[in-house]
Each structure stands twice: as structure tokens, then as C-alpha cells.
Amino acid sequence: MTSELEQELKHLIIDTLELEDVTPEDIDPDEPLFVEGLGLDSIDALELGLALQKRYGIKLESDSDETRHHFRNLRTLAALVEERRTA
Amino acid sequence: MTNDAAHGPLLAARWRERDPARAVAWQTDAHSATPWRTLETFQADIGAWQAALDAHAESPCSWMLSTHDPYRFSCALIAAWERGDHVILPADTRPATLKALDALGAVRLGDISGGLTASDTPRAPRWGALEAERVAVTLYTSGSTGEPQRLDKRFDQLDAELAMHAELWPLDARLTLSQVSHQHIYGLLFSVLRPLCERAPFTAEMCRYPETLHLWLARWYAQTQREAVLISAPPTLERLPETLDWSEVDGVLARIHSSGAPLPRDAAEHAQRLLGTEVREVYGSSETGGIAWRIQSRDTGWTAFPGVEVRDDAEHQLWLRAPWLSTPATWTPQADRVVVEGTRFQLLGRSDRIAKVGGKRVSLTAFDRALGELPDVRRAHCVPLPGRDGRLGAIVELAPEAVPHDHDARRQLIQSLRTALAPRFENAVLPRYWRFVEAWPRDAQGKLGATCLSRLFADLDDPRAPRWLGETLDGPQSARLTLEVPERLAYVEGHFKTQPVVPGVVMVRWALHAARESLGLHGVCRDMARIKFPLLLLPGERVTLALDATHDRSREATHDKVHHHAHNNNAHDNAHNDAHKNDMTTRLRFTFTSRRGTHGTGTLTLTPRKGTRHA
Numbered sequence: 097m098t099s100e101l102e103q104e105l106k107h108l109i110i111d112t113l114e115l116e117d118v119t120p121e122d123i124d125p126d127e128p129l130f131v132e133g134l135g136l137d138s139i140d141a142l143e144l145g146l147a148l149q150k151r152y153g154i155k156l157e158s159d160s161d162e163t164r165h166h167f168r169n170l171r172t173l174a175a176l177v178e179e180r181r182t183a
Numbered sequence: 184m185t186n187d188a189a190h191g192p193l194l195a196a197r198w199r200e201r202d203p204a205r206a207v208a209w210q211t212d213a214h215s216a217t218p219w220r221t222l223e224t225f226q227a228d229i230g231a232w233q234a235a236l237d238a239h240a241e242s243p244c245s246w247m248l249s250t251h252d253p254y255r256f257s258c259a260l261i262a263a264w265e266r267g268d269h270v271i272l273p274a275d276t277r278p279a280t281l282k283a284l285d286a287l288g289a290v291r292l293g294d295i296s297g298g299l300t301a302s303d304t305p306r307a308p309r310w311g312a313l314e315a316e317r318v319a320v321t322l323y324t325s326g327s328t329g330e331p332q333r334l335d336k337r338f339d340q341l342d343a344e345l346a347m348h349a350e351l352w353p354l355d356a357r358l359t360l361s362q363v364s365h366q367h368i369y370g371l372l373f374s375v376l377r378p379l380c381e382r383a384p385f386t387a388e389m390c391r392y393p394e395t396l397h398l399w400l401a402r403w404y405a406q407t408q409r410e411a412v413l414i415s416a417p418p419t420l421e422r423l424p425e426t427l428d429w430s431e432v433d434g435v436l437a438r439i440h441s442s443g444a445p446l447p448r449d450a451a452e453h454a455q456r457l458l459g460t461e462v463r464e465v466y467g468s469s470e471t472g473g474i475a476w477r478i479q480s481r482d483t484g485w486t487a488f489p490g491v492e493v494r495d496d497a498e499h500q501l502w503l504r505a506p507w508l509s510t511p512a513t514w515t516p517q518a519d520r521v522v523v524e525g526t527r528f529q530l531l532g533r534s535d536r537i538a539k540v541g542g543k544r545v546s547l548t549a550f551d552r553a554l555g556e557l558p559d560v561r562r563a564h565c566v567p568l569p570g571r572d573g574r575l576g577a578i579v580e581l582a583p584e585a586v587p588h589d590h591d592a593r594r595q596l597i598q599s600l601r602t603a604l605a606p607r608f609e610n611a612v613l614p615r616y617w618r619f620v621e622a623w624p625r626d627a628q629g630k631l632g633a634t635c636l637s638r639l640f641a642d643l644d645d646p647r648a649p650r651w652l653g654e655t656l657d658g659p660q661s662a663r664l665t666l667e668v669p670e671r672l673a674y675v676e677g678h679f680k681t682q683p684v685v686p687g688v689v690m691v692r693w694a695l696h697a698a699r700e701s702l703g704l705h706g707v708c709r710d711m712a713r714i715k716f717p718l719l720l721l722p723g724e725r726v727t728l729a730l731d732a733t734h735d736r737s738r739e740a741t742h743d744k745v746h747h748h749a750h751n752n753n754a755h756d757n758a759h760n761d762a763h764k765n766d767m768t769t770r771l772r773f774t775f776t777s778r779r780g781t782h783g784t785g786t787l788t789l790t791p792r793k794g795t796r797h798a
Contacts, residue, residue, distance in 0.1 A: 110671065114571065114643065116616060117594050119670050119722065135601060137611035139541040139572055 102174045112147040113140050125170040133169070141167060153182035190315065191346030192380035194338055198225060198261055199310050207379070208254045208387040209358055211399055218406055220254060220387060230306035232262035235299050240290055242266040247273050247284045249366060250293040253375050254387035256365050258301065259293055260375075264319065265311045272366045274323040274331060275626075275634055315339035322368055324469045331633050334469050336368075337509070344372060344472045344507040345380050347490055352463070354383035357437055358403055358411040360390050362419045364627055368469045369442040373414045392658075393423050400432040410437040413458070417441060417629040420462065421450040429457045436460050442467065444629035445530070451479040466530070471517065472507045475528070487526045495523045500534055538567040540575060540612040550575070550604075550614065557603050559585035562623060564631060565614055568640060576640055577614035578631070580623050587619060588778045590670065590723025616640060621665065624653050646673040649693050652725075654701055660732040662701040666693070670722045685720040690783040694773035698730055698789070706769055706789030714785035718777075726777045735768040767791070 106120040109129075113136065127133035130141070144167070148154045154177065156163045166176040198207075203223035210218050220228075236246070246263050248270050250256040263270050271289050273280050281295060291298040313319075315338050324332040354377060361374035378385040390396050396413070403411055413436055420441055436458050442465040446454075451462050466485050467473040475485035475493070487493050491505040494514070501517040508515055520531040536547040547565045554563035554577065562580040567573040579600075587593035597617050604613055624635040642650045650667040657663070668675070668685055675683040691711070698704040720726065768790050775783040 114615075114671075116643070116670060117590075117597050117723075119590065122594060131610055135598070135610070137609075137613075139574075139611050 099174065101177060102170055105170060105173055105177065108147055108151065109134075109136075109144065112143055123170060125174075128169055129167060129173070148177070151183065152177050152180070154180045190339075191342035192349055193319075193342040193345050193376060194313055194315060195380070196310070196313055197382055198222070198229070198379060205382065206384040208257075209384045209403065211386050211388050211390075211395075211402075213402065219384070225258065226308050227305035228258040228301065229262045229265070230308040231301040231304065232259050233266060233308060234302035234304065234306045236262060236266060236268070236292075238302070239299055243268050245269045245271060245287065245289040246292040247271045247281065247289040247295075248292045249273050249276050249295050249298070252388045253361055253365055253385055255293065255301075257375055257379060260320075262301075262308070263292070264313060265309060267311045269318055269321070271321040272323070272371070274366060274632075277634065313338050315342070320371065322366075322371070322469055332470070335509075340472070340507045340509065341372070341376065343490075343511075345376055347488055347506075348372070348377055348473070349381050351489060352438065354378060354381045354412060356383050357409060358407075359383060359385040360396065360399060360411055360413050361386065362390050362396070362413065362415045363443070364389075367443075367628060368472060369416075369465065369467070369628075370414065372472070373440055373442075373465075393419075393427060397427045397429070397432060400435045404432065404435045411435055412437055413439045415439060415441050415454075415462075416443040416627065417446045417450060418625055418627065420446060420454040423454055423457050425457070429459070433459045438463055440465055444625075446479065448479055448483075455480055468517070471503065471505065471515070474503060474505070474517075484524075484527045484529050487528070493521070493523050493526070493528055495521050495528070498534070499531060501528070538565075538573055538575070540567065540573045543609065543612055545575075545608070545612045547575075550577070550608070553604055553607055554579060554600065557600065560600075566636060568616060568643065571615075571643075574616065575612070575614040576616040576618065578618045578620060578624070578636075578639060580620050583621060586621055586725070588725045590721070593617075593619070593667075593723055593725075616643065618650070618652060620653050622653055622655075642669045642672075646671060647689075647692075648696075656701065660702065660734070662697070662730045664697050664701065664728040664730070665725065666728055667725050668720060668722050672722065675722050682719065683722055685722075685782075687714070687716040687783060690716070690720065690775055691773075691785070691787070694728060694730065694771070694775075695787065697728055698732065698771050698773075702730060702732055704732060704769055704771065704789055705792055707792050708787050709790045710788035712786045712788070714783075715781075716783045718780050718782045720775065720777075720782040724777055724779075726775045726782060729772075729774045729776070731772045733770045733772075735770065 102125055103120060106123045109115070109123070110118055110120065118134065123134060130136045145156050148156065156166070166172050200222065203221060205222040206219045207222050207225040208220040210220065246268060248256070248259055248263070249272070250259065260270055271284055273284055276295050281291065293300065317338055318335045319338045319341055320336050322334045322336065324334065359374060359378040361370060363370040363374060365371050365375045374385065386399065390399060400411060437460065439454060439458060439460055439462045441462050446462060446464055454462050461478045461480055464477050464479065465473050466475045473488050474491055475487045477483065477485045491503055493501060493503050495501055499520040499522065501519045501521040502514045503517060504511065504514055518534050520534050521528040522531065533548065538545055538547050550565040551563050554560055559582045560579055561582060564578045565575045568576045587596050596619070601613050618639045624631055624639065626632045626634055638651045642648045650669050652665040652667060654662055654664040672685065674686055674689045695708055768788060771787045771789055773785060773787065774781060
């Protein structure tokens, strides 16, 4: 099941990164977001970090192991937002 | 007396000569009382344009000139030149292009919205001074390799090149028939200035269809028993139909020229077989003018034009010097790679195009090549897209069976292409925006230029627009566009809760927009009839939009004679092509069809927009 937050994040990813060939249904919450799976890259990671900060007030160090963990898939990303959101 | 010895044929200004009966332009209309526009008429027409210009602005000033047909163009151009003015030739007549030139202070002239035209009263022309160093025209590059560039051409540059062509391929009173736009350097020189300077006639109108070409050649020969020269380009020569009986006009054409892009070998043979003479291709650019020529059926190599010096460097880049470059003594590099043997050379292709994606340097040429080698891919071209960290867009021509028709197929195809490229390129530089086409998109010059590129990616900046993937025009009133429904289309959200679809009213909106862009129909939609939306249109779906217009002459046509100008391949040149048809009521039939069936169909009634002035 996809939670409401996960649905919201799917839209955030698609809109922020201007992914034109991806619909929310195409994003599997357990599939990797980067490289395989959705195929996002390092530029996307930066963009996504900025979007999370703007929308939820979450600050991340751009290139830490911790960030990499949070960005693994949609579920880990949702867990991060759940835990740290200030907005 | 003219000063031909010191100058070439342009500065000699032969249109000023006292030779009233000389044929300047040939009237293509069978019903004209006389087949000619003579030098006497031409001079009076130049005077009439000058009267209009005089009433509007003091000289010197800048005009932006665009006309459909070579004769009107010549009159307006020379009228401005002889006043001492500067003329800008916009590459197309899209509103954005013209607005940018408005900002430079240029006044609109000719067949463009708000353009000045000749006064009704013929008047004696005033001759001024054409100085060798003065800028005669400002042209714009097609933008096939980046942003369109502004290029100033002085009279002495044009003069030097015209003199060379007159010597190499004299017209000798043959008729020049043009199938290309005179807004670009090749058409300007070959279709307009060469005949004017060589005292040879040209057709008053542009020849837009093979049927017209056939008809005009037959009529010309019957009237004069003289030969003709065809100024053409790859898109037109490639599409010459076998169905016309070309043997009827065999021998009328003495020469065919093609430029703008290399002519595929089989197209060269096709044209030679049907038209009965070899195609002399001209290689050059807006920056350099003509560089070299070839007849492919004899030799695939290029021969430098007389006066042009060529050499290559260690990277095989082409360098040249020519009397008609802005600095004739300086060796100037070209973006093409060559192997030079004396005055001849083989073209190897463009030099590597380099772009920066997210700060990383990538070779676009390497992407084009790598994609082009994949199965089902016929051709690919990658471009950096502005404002997206330089993210790449890829235009990919596919074998028909590989073309994706829905969201899932498109997504799978993109993933498999990215997977195939992954071993050779970093993930972050892979193309993100993909445009899959069945036919390579080209403008009238045969290039995938800035206009085509901006249409292909327009949906990225306009969330209400469909994705445009190409179009074909079947005559002036009928077009077929290939479109895709963007997944992020603003309209698809929230129409039906469970299934995002394109609302019917959006299809109507798209049809109206396409009628404006592709058929130049600017009317207001007053009525809709027989509107049906049988099948839902889904995000990611590929559809063909067919448009067919019929003009109702009886109701609002106020002109004694309604001209129906035919159209060329470039949709944007058509946008303002026919002021008359916008004065009439038009019925526009539209149909959206996909592989699954018909998604929308209906007939719209368009009436003239009140208060719009057409030149």
C-alpha cells in the first residue's frame, strides 16, 4: 500500500525533476530511486534535496552516507520526512 | 555607364539600366495578358515601394522584410537599398521572431502582420548609392547548431560571390525557378540576386509544389523554347513524385541546384532520373556563403568554388579563405571535418559538438553515434535544453515497428535505450527528454533547425501543450500532425478520479492551435458541429491529428479574385502565407486517431478576427 505521504512524494519527485516519462504508478516504493529502478542521478539528488528543504524544512548533507540511506527508495524517503519534517 | 570592371554584378545595379522591355520576371499565371514583368514595370514597382517607405520613415533606417514571392521581395529590397536603408531578413515569420526584431527598431515590411506594402500609385524610382562597404542585408542562421546567429553581409561580399557564380554557371537568359526561401543566403543569391544581376528572368512567384513545377516548365517552354534553372533543396527533391509525366518537360531544365543540407545519394539519382539533368549541390553556410559544389552521380567529393582556398588541420577540421567572407584574407574554421586533396575535399561530418551537462563536458556527437548504432534506431540527435542544467533531449528516428504508442511502451523503450548507453556514459549525462519520430523533422531548408527543436520540446515549458513530434502538409489546407499526450499535462489531473484522460475541450483547443501554427488559420472559433469523443485519450498515448480546412468563398470573400497560395514544407513560413484566407469563413475538420481508434472528431467554424490587420 502506498501512503498519502508516499503519493505526495511521488508527485514531488516527478514535478521537481521534470520526469516526463514517469507517472506516480510507475514508482515502486521499494525500488531504488537512483541508478537502477527510477534511474535518478547525482544532479537529481541535489535537486531533490533542495525540494525537501523547501517543502518540509528538512536539511540534508549533500553527500553523506546518511543521505544516501534516506534516498534509497520511496519508503526510506517517506520515513525521513515523517521523522524530520518541520513544515 | 556601369562600372562592372571595378565591381561585380550587384554594385553595377543593372536594374537601373534604360532597357524598358527587358524581361525581369515571368508571370506564372496562364491568364495574364503578358507573360512578363518588364524592367519598366519593375522600376515603377520599386518606386511604388519607395513611396510607401518615404511616407513612413526617413532614411537611413532598418526594415525587416519578408515576402512569399521573389518578385515582391526584389522590389521591396531594392527600394530600401536605393534609399540607403538597411534590410533585415527574418528567418521565419513566427511572432516571437518578429517581436525580437521590433525590439531592434526595425520596421515591418512585406507579407508579415503589420507589414508596410507598396503604395498603389506607381512612381519613378530614386536611385541612391550602393557602397561596397555598406551592410546590404542582415541574415539569421537556421540555428541547427545552436541559437540563431545574426550575420551582416556587405555589398562587396554579395557582389564577389555573385560574380563567381555568374562566371561558373552563367544563366544565359534561362528562367530561374525557385523552390526555396529567399530569406536565407542560398535563396537570396540564387533565386533573386543572380537573375537580377545577370539580366535573366525569374518566376514572379515561388514554386511550391511538384505539380506547379511540371506545369510551369511546360508552359515556359511552350512560350519561349528556352531552358530553365531550378533552385531547390533536399526536402523538395526527395519528394518528387513518380506519378507526374516528367518526360513531357524533359530537356527544359538545364541545371538543378540543391543546398541547405547534403542530398542523399538516392535522392540525387531520383531527381536526375525524373528531371533529366544532374543536381549541382552547393555546400556552404550562412556565415561563409558558398564553399564548394559537387555532382554526386559523378563524384561524392566536393570541389571548392573558384577563389575559395581550403585546407584541413590535424583534427580534420576545415579551414577556408574566400573573397566573400567578412575578412577575406583570414583563414576561417568551419564546424565540418574534411579530408582535403588540392581544391577538392571529402566531407567527413560535423566536428564533435560539446555540451556541459550538470557541469560535465560531454560529446553530443558521441551520443548521436552511440544511439544511431542501436537496433531500430535510424538516426539520433541530442541537444542540451536550456534552463535544465543543460540536461539533454534526444530526437530519435525509429523503425516504424519500434515506435511507442502508449505510456508503457514509451517508458520501456526509454529504459532500454538508457540501459544500452549506460556502459559508455555516466548516468547523469544520459538524455532525459526523448522525442521519438517516424520521419526526421526538417524545416524548408532541409535542416533540423531552431524552429523544429523548439516545437519538439515546447511541452516542457507549456504544461497545456501536447508533445509535437512532426507533421506533414498535404497542400495548403490540410495537415497531419503527430502528437503525444504528455504525462504531466496540466489538464489530465482530476478530470475523472480514477483514470486520468485528456478532456474533449482540450482536443478542440489543440486542433485550433495546430490550425494556427500549421495552416496559418487565425480565425476565431464561432461554432462547433458533429463533435464526438468516442475513445478516451490517455497520458502517454501517441495520436495523429488530421486537419482539413475548406474556405467558404461566397459569404465573406470580398476580393475580386482569391489567390490560393500553395505552401512549402516549412509550417512556420505558412503562418502568414495567405492573408485572404483569413478574411473568409473557414470550416476546419479535425480528427484525433491512434492505433486504438478515433479519440475525437468534429467540425469547427472559424470566422475572421475583427480588427486584425493583414499585410
